[in-house]
Amino acid sequence: MNKVTIKACPLCGGTQLEHTLTCVDHYASGEAFHLCRCSACGFLFTQDFPAEAEIGRYYETPDYISHSDTRKGLVNTLYHWVRTVMLGRKARLVMNEAHRRRGRLLDIGTGTGYFAHAMDERGWRVDAIEKNAQARAFAKEHFGLEVLPDDAWASLQEGAYDVITLWHVMEHLEHLNDTWERLYRLLSPKGVLIVAVPNCSSFDAHKYGGQWAAYDVPRHLWHFTPGTMQQFGAKHGFILAERHPMPFDAFYVSMLTEKYMHHNLPFVRGLLTGTLAWFSALVRKDRSSSLIYVFRKKQSR
Numbered sequence: 001m002n003k004v005t006i007k008a009c010p011l012c013g014g015t016q017l018e019h020t021l022t023c024v025d026h027y028a029s030g031e032a033f034h035l036c037r038c039s040a041c042g043f044l045f046t047q048d049f050p051a052e053a054e055i056g057r058y059y060e061t062p063d064y065i066s067h068s069d070t071r072k073g074l075v076n077t078l079y080h081w082v083r084t085v086m087l088g089r090k091a092r093l094v095m096n097e098a099h100r101r102r103g104r105l106l107d108i109g110t111g112t113g114y115f116a117h118a119m120d121e122r123g124w125r126v127d128a129i130e131k132n133a134q135a136r137a138f139a140k141e142h143f144g145l146e147v148l149p150d151d152a153w154a155s156l157q158e159g160a161y162d163v164i165t166l167w168h169v170m171e172h173l174e175h176l177n178d179t180w181e182r183l184y185r186l187l188s189p190k191g192v193l194i195v196a197v198p199n200c201s202s203f204d205a206h207k208y209g210g211q212w213a214a215y216d217v218p219r220h221l222w223h224f225t226p227g228t229m230q231q232f233g234a235k236h237g238f239i240l241a242e243r244h245p246m247p248f249d250a251f252y253v254s255m256l257t258e259k260y261m262h263h264n265l266p267f268v269r270g271l272l273t274g275t276l277a278w279f280s281a282l283v284r285k286d287r288s289s290s291l292i293y294v295f296r297k298k299q300s301r
């Protein structure tokens with residue numbers, strides 16, 4: 001297999017990289033992957049992950065939920081209910097942060113297109129990109145959305161977007177620094193960049209260690225904290241303006257973790273950890289299972 005070995009930290013360029021955790025891919029392959037941390041800046045990432053051309057098979061099981069839209073099982077049912085609630089919240093958050101009711105939005109890694117559709121319905125002019133052909137077909141069939149394939153990046157108009165969103169997408173993208181640069185170029189001068197990613201310094205991440213389901217190796221390449229997200233933004237000309245906790249994610253991630261650990265009553269145990277995590281995030285928002293980061297462009301780079 002063609003693997004990508006990180007020799008220098010993608011965030012600071014440091015070369016002292018320490019092996020910190022071993023995680024198992026419970027979702028698709030059963031293979032183990034190592035996580036490394038940069039000694040200089042603390043950035044955590046998956047080491048020796050499959051190259052872009054080969055990682056596709058690690059997404060291929062019948063129910064990768066963000067793509068296939070299956071409704072089987074309690075965890076998936078819950079996921080779909082939460083998604084409906086979250087769609088409304090996301091739309092409100094976008095409009096509040098952008099200080100506008102309408103505008104031009106680019107959604108990257110749009111999946112089956114639920115969020116893009118929600119914004120389209122609210123009168124936004126939406127462009128959406130998705131790598132997975134099946135997911136694009138779903139968006140077309142269910143919402144009439146013309147979702148662009150991955151190679152359409154270059155055809156997008158620079159400086160045109162009032163809002164760019166990446167909902168749980170950035171942790172999947174191999175070319176991380178290139179992505180940040182592209183985002184900077186595509187965003188309008190007063191635009192907002194909204195990025196949601198799991199938080200590996202969250203309450204639930206600490207509780208479960210290497211078993212934490214949101215490490216999701218090898219699909220998740222990068223494991224961000226509030227600190228490393230702010231540093232990535234600063235490196236590429238952005239100021240971190242706001243952070244919003246995603247309190248529901250702790251429930252979903254905890255239930256999934258309990259299921260992967262083959263514990264009895266994963267739903268009940270997950271609910272309990274999710275509740276504790278939720279209270280923890282009330283006191284300290286940087287302990288939230290996932291966070292939504294709102295970036296604006298610096299006035300001068």
Ligand SMILES: [Zn+2]
Pocket residue numbers: 009010011012013014038039040041042043
């Ligand atoms: Zn580093």
